[in-house]
Each structure stands twice: as C-alpha cells, then as structure tokens.
Amino acid sequence: MSSAAAPQVLIAGNPNCGKSTLFNALSGGSAHVGNYPGVTVDRTSASLHLGTEKIELVDLPGMYSLTASSPEEQLAVDALTESNTRAVVCVVDATTLERGLYLPLQLIESGVPVVVALNMMDATARIGLRIDTERLSELFASPVIPVVATKRRGLDALLSALETQLEPSSEISTLQVGYPAALEADIAALAPAVARWRPKMPTGQHRVFALWCLLSLGEDSLRGVPDEVRQAAGNIRRAAAERGRNLDLEIVSSRYDWLDRAVAETCSVRGPSPSWSERIDRVLTHPIAGISIFAVVMFGIFEALFAGAEPLIGAIETLTGFMQAQAATILPPGVLQDLVVEGIIAGVGNVIVFAPQILMLFLFIGFLEDSGYLARVAFVIDRVMKGVGLHGKAFVPLLSGFACAVPAVMATRTIERRRDRLVTMLALPLMSCSARLPVYILVVGTVFAGRSLGWFSAGAVALFSMYTLSVLVTLAAAAVLKRTVLPGPAPTFVLEMPPYRWPSAAILWINAWRRLRIFLIDAGTIILAMTILLWALLSFPKSAEISEHYAAERAQVLQSASSETTKSEALQSLDAREAGEQLAHSLGGRFGHAIEPVLRPIGFDWQIGVGIIGAFAAREVFISTLGVVFGIGEADEESRPLRQALRDARHADGSPVMTPLSGVSLMIFFLLACQCMSTIAVVKKESGSWKWPVFLFSYMTLLAYLASLAVYQGGQLLGYG
Amino acid sequence: MNRSLLDLPLGQHAEIASIDCERRLSRRLMEMGLLPGTRVRVVRVAPLGDPIELRVRNYSLSVRRAEAAKIAVRPEGTV
Structure with a gap:
C-alpha cells in the first residue's frame, strides 16, 4: 500500500470507453481496492514504475464530465485537486469523439497535465473514420496517443508521453476555450471567493474552479463548499437568470462549440453505414424477439445461480463438515473444541459458501455490462421498474434475489445513483431466496402432507403463493421506501447504449475475483x-x-x-x-x-x-x-x-x-x-x-x-x- | 410550432431547439452533447413503449418519454 504522499496518476474516462481494460493492461491486473473516504465507491489503484519513479495509478469511476452534484460525483474533482495528483490519463473511445472529447477538454482546462489515450483505434478503420491525432494534440496542447487497450497496442507510447508530462519542467497546457465576455466577467467575480477557499491552488486555476462552481453548485449535496462560495455563485446565477441568460448552457455550449471545430478539423466525415451493432439491436430490442431473448437470458442467469451453483455449494458444505469432523478428532472435547468446530470453522464455511454464487453473478453481470447488453436489459425492462420508482438497472439485482440476497445486494453497484441503489438493496432481501425453500418444505411437509385444495396439492399452492407474494411485497416495499425513507425524484433514465463488443475473459475474471x-x-x-x-x-x-x-x-x-x-x-x-x-x-x-x-x-x-x-x-x-x-x-x-x-x-x-x-x-x-x-x-x-x-x-x-x-x-x- | 422529440417520426432527423427539464437533467443532457442546434433522431422505441433510443453525435442514448417530451426540436426541412 502506498502512503498518502505517493505521486498519483488518475485514469479518467466515460463509461464503456475501455478505461478499466487500459487500467488492467497498465497495472498487469494487480490492483488494490479501497474506498474513497465518505462515499461507498471503490477506489481501485495499482502501483506502477515509470522511469525511476514509483507512482500510484488510480482508476476513477466512469464519468461524462467533472460537473458534480453529489458526493459520489465530487470525488473526481477532489482527486484532481489533491496535491499529490501529478497527471491524468484520459481514455476516450475514438468512435464517439464528438461527445467523448468533452471530458478531456474539461480536464485540460483544469490545468492538470493530461495525456489523452484515444482507445479503440482499430474500430475507427471499420467505420471509415480517420483521425489526425497530431493536429488534435496541437489543438488540445496535450499529447493524444492512439491505443488499442484490448490488444495492448500503443501502451509504450502512452507511458512515455506520461513520463514527459510528469517532468516538472513540462509546460501547462495553453488551451483556451473562449467563453463569452459576460461569462468571463461572472467567472472573474467568483474567483476571489474561490481563492480564499483554496489558497494553495495556483492563481490560474481559481478561474477554472470558479467555472466548475458555477456549473455544479445549486440544488447539490456537495461537501466542504464554503458558504461564501455558495452564496457568491448563487448570486451570480440569479443575476444572470434575471437578464435571461442560462449559465449552464453558456458554459457547456462554449465548450462544445470549441470541440465541434476541433473535431471538424481533425476527423474525416464518416459514411452513414449502419454498424453491425445496429443490426443486433434490431433483434435484441424487437418487441417479440427482444423480449423473448431477454427472458431466456434472465432465466439462464437465474437457473445458473439457483441450480448451477448447487454442486459447488454442496462441495463447500461437505468440506466444512469434513474440517469440523477433523477438528473434533484432534481437539479434546470441551469448550475449545465447540468454539473451533461450531464457531470458527462453521463461520468460515458460512462465508465461503457464498463464493460460487458471487463469482457466477459477477461473471454474468460483467459479461452483460461489457458486451453492452446490460444497457439493453435496462432499456427493455425500464417501463416495469419505473412503475415502482426503480431504475431499469435494478432488474438484475432483484432477479438475483431469488437465488440469494448476498450477491444480489453486491450487484446493485451497477445502479448509478446512491439513492436508487439503496432502495434496491433494502427491498431485494424480500425476494424469496433459496435458503427459504427448506423452511417452506419442512412446514409444508409437516402440516399440508396429503391435503389438497381443489385439484392442487395444498403444499404446491402454499409454495407458489410464497413466491408470488415475495415479488409483490418486494415491489411494494421499493415503492414505499422510495416515497418515505428515501424520497427523491424518480430516477432519471439517461443511459448510453454502447455498441456491442465481445468482452475480454481476463477482465471479467479479474473483476469478479476482485x-x-x-x-x-x-x-x-x-x-x-x-x-x-x-x-x-x-x-x-x-x-x-x-x-x-x-x-x-x-x-x-x-x-x-x-x-x-x-x-x-x-x-x-x-x-x-x-x-x-x-x-x-x-x-x-x-x-x-x-x-x-x-x-x-x-x-x-x-x-x-x-x-x-x-x-x-x-x-x-x-x-x-x-x-x-x-x-x-x-x-x-x-x-x-x-x-x-x-x-x-x-x-x-x-x-x-x-x-x-x-x-x-x-x-x-x-x-x-x-x-x-x-x-x-x-x-x-x-x-x-x-x-x-x-x-x-x-x-x-x-x-x-x-x-x-x-x-x-x-x-x-x-x-x- | 415547437415540437418535442416525441412528435418526431422514427428515423427523421431534427435539430434540438431547447431542453426544458429540471436543471440537473438538462445539464447532464447538455454535457452529453445535446445542445440547441445538435442533430438528433429517434432510432427506436423500447418494446414496452418506454423509454426511447436517440442517436446523437454518433452515439446512442436512451431517455424516458417524460424527458423526451421536454426536448423541443425542429425537424429538418422545416424552418
């Protein structure tokens, strides 16, 4: 583990841009997973030798911009302003430059040294897209390196560019977006308050940070922002609104205007060829074929968790029993033997017994996510989930709850907003998991044996009712939690539908194992x-x-x-x-x-x-x-x-x-x-x-x-x- | 005069005129590249009728109908 003062390099990028693949390629799969202070977001990091220096490589969560309104979104900015942050590698999917360059633009603007890794360069040729990376480097005043993370292509060039950026003598990027004069005046008005908040920050950055405050503050739950900055930003926003100006629009559209010009200058126009991804989607989101395939995939996951994991779970239980028997013969009878046999070994067994289902579920989810199908699952089922105030992505965790709540709760990580994640994880333990079944069977066998209700055996009716009831109660609980304990706007559903890609087995395995x-x-x-x-x-x-x-x-x-x-x-x-x-x-x-x-x-x-x-x-x-x-x-x-x-x-x-x-x-x-x-x-x-x-x-x-x-x-x- | 994304026939190209959602969502959509003047089209509707999938800036984005209704557009070929 590295100390807090170790120089760190952040890896940033949009969701689905291949950021984790690049992180794993650079770190060789060895990573340390911790937590960002105060928020339940994994902080994945690895140490890396670069020249003579040992740096900590930190994999930031996927994001579209640095703008933040929640503590989870804030952590990227916090990491960026940490004194030991030396540079950022920003991964961009080369096939979606028109949007993907927004994040590196923001990063470069912030004044931190940036290397842009233009990923999936192998895919650009297939869609007839040519990118002038040299010209792009000039415009961004930062190195732009073409890479193919899955094939480990371009990594050496990336690392040497990073090494150059880490040298203290390297120049800070001179990129200037060019905001309207009125906006520049607003920024200048807020800068003094920001300077008092962050006295150690170089003066040039106060301006950029003021811009970040104007865009981020207001109806936010950000932490550590002084009242002075909040008030000043609020006043500026109000004054602008009174003159009919929309500051958010001014800031974002100025950046996109700049980007559109940069893209027009560096990228060839591509033909309107419908990609094979488009063709797959015609089937997978088709009203009949799409829903049928959806049902089959979901049933497959459910079946695997429910029945497929059974032999492994049985083996672990047998092994635990064997260990208990061994310990019982080695240790003399008494309290110590009981503690070891019924306390410690049983306890370790109780933990390991979840391993097969957790591994399986995360391999499945990793596959669905990396292939792009998870976004389609959410797309297909969102209508149903919306009814109880949940996000389409809550479906897989809820379904997994039928097998076992433990991996299912872990699976709520795919849900972006904390509030929605909490509602899902607090409702899904009501799904009738497989551990309830033996209890039902015992009860049914005890009191309903031989009885019938009409044509059906009473036991079957009782079992069926339990499962139906569990679904209804889970959905009702989610709806109630959403309105009482965790009130908030219905989760918005703004979800990128990434192109279909074949996931890398190594990455799936590394993530599930982690x-x-x-x-x-x-x-x-x-x-x-x-x-x-x-x-x-x-x-x-x-x-x-x-x-x-x-x-x-x-x-x-x-x-x-x-x-x-x-x-x-x-x-x-x-x-x-x-x-x-x-x-x-x-x-x-x-x-x-x-x-x-x-x-x-x-x-x-x-x-x-x-x-x-x-x-x-x-x-x-x-x-x-x-x-x-x-x-x-x-x-x-x-x-x-x-x-x-x-x-x-x-x-x-x-x-x-x-x-x-x-x-x-x-x-x-x-x-x-x-x-x-x-x-x-x-x-x-x-x-x-x-x-x-x-x-x-x-x-x-x-x-x-x-x-x-x-x-x-x-x-x-x-x-x- | 102003039409929303929902009024757009599938596949018809249009230009975004304005976005009128609550601030967080508008900001998010803008930062994902949906700005006045940006070209957009509706690619498909989910099997259960909601959400819908848009094509914008050479990528695909799905939004619910409730949100799409607040994105005003000018169909191409009209003034």
Whole structure:
C-alpha cells in the first residue's frame, strides 16, 4: 500500500470507453481496492514504475464530465485537486469523439497535465473514420496517443508521453476555450471567493474552479463548499437568470462549440453505414424477439445461480463438515473444541459458501455490462421498474434475489445513483431466496402432507403463493421506501447504449475475483464474528445439573445387559436429548422462552422461537436448530422424526402448535423477516454504515411479525386452525 | 410550432431547439452533447413503449418519454 504522499496518476474516462481494460493492461491486473473516504465507491489503484519513479495509478469511476452534484460525483474533482495528483490519463473511445472529447477538454482546462489515450483505434478503420491525432494534440496542447487497450497496442507510447508530462519542467497546457465576455466577467467575480477557499491552488486555476462552481453548485449535496462560495455563485446565477441568460448552457455550449471545430478539423466525415451493432439491436430490442431473448437470458442467469451453483455449494458444505469432523478428532472435547468446530470453522464455511454464487453473478453481470447488453436489459425492462420508482438497472439485482440476497445486494453497484441503489438493496432481501425453500418444505411437509385444495396439492399452492407474494411485497416495499425513507425524484433514465463488443475473459475474471475478495474480507469478518456470537448465545451457560443427569443415565445404559446396537442407539438418543435440554438452558434458549408471549399471538411457541434465533445465522439453520431443540439430533427438511415432533408439539393448553394456519404464519414470517446475518453484513459493506442494515432488519422483522399476526389472528377469526 | 422529440417520426432527423427539464437533467443532457442546434433522431422505441433510443453525435442514448417530451426540436426541412 502506498502512503498518502505517493505521486498519483488518475485514469479518467466515460463509461464503456475501455478505461478499466487500459487500467488492467497498465497495472498487469494487480490492483488494490479501497474506498474513497465518505462515499461507498471503490477506489481501485495499482502501483506502477515509470522511469525511476514509483507512482500510484488510480482508476476513477466512469464519468461524462467533472460537473458534480453529489458526493459520489465530487470525488473526481477532489482527486484532481489533491496535491499529490501529478497527471491524468484520459481514455476516450475514438468512435464517439464528438461527445467523448468533452471530458478531456474539461480536464485540460483544469490545468492538470493530461495525456489523452484515444482507445479503440482499430474500430475507427471499420467505420471509415480517420483521425489526425497530431493536429488534435496541437489543438488540445496535450499529447493524444492512439491505443488499442484490448490488444495492448500503443501502451509504450502512452507511458512515455506520461513520463514527459510528469517532468516538472513540462509546460501547462495553453488551451483556451473562449467563453463569452459576460461569462468571463461572472467567472472573474467568483474567483476571489474561490481563492480564499483554496489558497494553495495556483492563481490560474481559481478561474477554472470558479467555472466548475458555477456549473455544479445549486440544488447539490456537495461537501466542504464554503458558504461564501455558495452564496457568491448563487448570486451570480440569479443575476444572470434575471437578464435571461442560462449559465449552464453558456458554459457547456462554449465548450462544445470549441470541440465541434476541433473535431471538424481533425476527423474525416464518416459514411452513414449502419454498424453491425445496429443490426443486433434490431433483434435484441424487437418487441417479440427482444423480449423473448431477454427472458431466456434472465432465466439462464437465474437457473445458473439457483441450480448451477448447487454442486459447488454442496462441495463447500461437505468440506466444512469434513474440517469440523477433523477438528473434533484432534481437539479434546470441551469448550475449545465447540468454539473451533461450531464457531470458527462453521463461520468460515458460512462465508465461503457464498463464493460460487458471487463469482457466477459477477461473471454474468460483467459479461452483460461489457458486451453492452446490460444497457439493453435496462432499456427493455425500464417501463416495469419505473412503475415502482426503480431504475431499469435494478432488474438484475432483484432477479438475483431469488437465488440469494448476498450477491444480489453486491450487484446493485451497477445502479448509478446512491439513492436508487439503496432502495434496491433494502427491498431485494424480500425476494424469496433459496435458503427459504427448506423452511417452506419442512412446514409444508409437516402440516399440508396429503391435503389438497381443489385439484392442487395444498403444499404446491402454499409454495407458489410464497413466491408470488415475495415479488409483490418486494415491489411494494421499493415503492414505499422510495416515497418515505428515501424520497427523491424518480430516477432519471439517461443511459448510453454502447455498441456491442465481445468482452475480454481476463477482465471479467479479474473483476469478479476482485468483488469476491472484497466480500470475503469485508463482509466475511462480520459474518464470522456473528457466527461465533450466535454459537456462544446458543451454548452458554451450560448446566452442570443436566450434564450430571445425563452422565448418570449414560452409565446406566452402559451397565445394562442389552445388545451393543441397542446401547449405542440409546446413547445417541441420550446425547440428542441432552443437547436439546442444554440448548433450552442457554441464553438463546431462555430468550426463546422469554419471547414466547410475543410469539404466541402469531401461533409459535418457545421452541420455534429458539429455531428463529438460530436461523439468524442463515434461514436453513432453523431446521437443524429445531432438530436440537426437539432432542432429535441431526435433521434436514425431509426429516420424518422432526416433522413428527413438530406435529406432536403442544401448547400449554394442549392445543397443537403446528396447524395449517400456524404453518402459513411461519412461512410468511420466514418470507418477510430478515433472518440472515450475511445479508446484514453485505448491506453494511455496500451502504457504508450500520444505519441501513439496522433499518433493514427492523423493518423486515416488524413487517414479518405484523403480517404473521394478521394471518394467524385473522385465520382464527375465520374459523381456521 | 415547437415540437418535442416525441412528435418526431422514427428515423427523421431534427435539430434540438431547447431542453426544458429540471436543471440537473438538462445539464447532464447538455454535457452529453445535446445542445440547441445538435442533430438528433429517434432510432427506436423500447418494446414496452418506454423509454426511447436517440442517436446523437454518433452515439446512442436512451431517455424516458417524460424527458423526451421536454426536448423541443425542429425537424429538418422545416424552418
């Protein structure tokens, strides 16, 4: 890791311009991922040797301009004005120069040394475009280097141009856009306030920064802007508006006028040939073919996450079990063994078990994004998402929520605006993920076995209802969150539709692997800590009385005259019953007892309460916890003894605990409650604070309780149960 | 007299006359190169009717109908 003072070179560029490809080509794939202070945006950097100097190469997020109105957009300007920023490499897609040169123009204007990397030069020939890069360099007063990042062409020329720009003697670009006189006067009026704000900045830059303030300030949420600058800029804007001037338009159109002349002078006119991208689009966004292909692709992703990851997840679980068994034989029985087996190894297993789905989802998303299809997905489905106030790009994360909320929450990164991202990540844990299925199956098998509703089996109807309900509740929650907790304008949908390109497998793999590594380290530590905490909660305090009682019973069994098999069966049953009693005695068990009055109105008893506490580790743990509570030992959702034990369970008044009504109540509770510490951990990581996961857990638990209450009480009033 | 992008037949070239969205969005559209005088055409409409795809400055951009309605245009061939 480099210190704060290491000289840094920023890589900037529009989305889809090949910026990350160039970054990876320059850094050789070795990157450090951190966070920009105060915002949840990854700061990807790598160190690079340039001549005799070691610099830090920082990959800025994709952007169309330096203008900012949110802290996320502000970070580019902040990085640019850091004292250790020495130069910027601005990557431009050579096929979209007419817009793509706007960002380098702004960067060069700011006075920082810039090297323009004109990327995808191989594609210009195909569309009959010729670019006079030498003349472009002269006009921009900065080196313009043709490169093909995917084929690593032009990198040497780029690096040597960068080296020249890093020399202290190199001249600062003399580019002058030429703004109208009235605007120049406005800039001059604001410059003194900017100079007082940034005294260390060279005088020449105060002018440029004043221009940035005029364009960026107003209805913004930028941080650290002094009131003096804000007021001065506001006054200038108002005065201009009174004279019928639009400052934004003046600034931007002056720049584009300059650019249009530069492009006209350096680029040949291209023919109106419809590209093959255009031809693909005719199919992929066609009303029938387009939607069919969309459905197939989405189903493919869903199927892969749901079923394709299954063998890998199974293998990880088997491996975890094997490690646990090994540790149990090496370590002497006791608290240390339990801590290692049920706390640490189980915790590490709980983290790694997400790896296959995270890797798969990010390989898919990377492919969709880099190929250009993700923009079309958003284009096709935006109409539906708009209805609940979401962005078209929220679709893939929501769909992934059916498989698992953890990778799905991570996938919200493709959504640009923080507010929209938060709404999506707070709603999608309501999608019925695969970990809920075992709970449904257990309940259905317990209370609906053999029953039918008309032509259908009652269990199938119940399962189908859960999935339908989850979609409806998720969309409703998004709409409500959007109007209450995270109000704001409906997300605007201004999305570039990049040309289709074949993604590079290496880049896809590097990015997916990077995401996984961040998850394992950041969210992983939280998940591990919570697993250990939960284990302690369900293990302590241990009752010596119970141990002694069962030790005595065991001794009796051993002394009896029955056969070895009978003995071992009796011992196993004693072990299971002891574990159940110890669990009831533990803090978690007592807590289950303590909350029984709260659970009774929704049809649960204390044993189910303990199961729910255990299920916070992961929903499917509900089943194994119940197995212990009922003194059965190991159990899965198909376990007959567990189903029987549930059917036999009675409330204090002798009425059965599990009825079809309480079963439905239990399924609804599991559908809606945030019984998943991994989701909490990943929301903490992705939202950047504990505030949002705490909110998520609270609202989902409350929603689950109220819905189960309504179902159970309403059902009883109607005479069911 | 002023027509919006929504009134434009598919494929018909036009010149942008003005953009009248809220400031952030207008600024964003302007910085992406949609300025008075810029040539634009509607390439296609999404399968569900919204959003629409524009072709401007040799790249493709999609915007919702609500926003497109606020972009006034002068179809080419008219004055």
